[in-house]
Amino acid sequence: MQFAVIMRDSESSSLPLPARLALVKQTFEMLTTRPDPRIKAHYEFAGERAGIFIVETSSHEEFQELMGAIPLSPIATAEVHAITSTQSVLDTVKQGEQRMAQMAPAGASAGR
Secondary structure, three states, rough: EEEEEEEEEOOOOOHHHHHHHHHHHHHHHHHHHOOOEEEEEEEEEEOOOEEEEEOOOOOOOHHHHHHOOOOOOHHHHEEEEEEEHHHHHHHHHHHEEEEEEEEOOOOOOOOO
């Protein structure tokens, strides 16, 4: 299972600024010195206190565990999107075309 996770500073945390900065620093240190292999990519948004992670886990429970292990989690909001490959989408479209062709009345031409 792959997910795109957009994390943004929640700005509503009651933690003092030094503690917030420590969590941010811990997150970036973790990403650069001991990256979790389940985090396939991460990018920060220029000029924003936000970024995106591409993660891959084998279950929703593993996903939750991974997200909880990111030091930034307590002070960030996460927008999570399940993602798939372009080939998978193309396969789904082809299956849809096949179902449509099977449902067409006999003798009907394609494109009508």
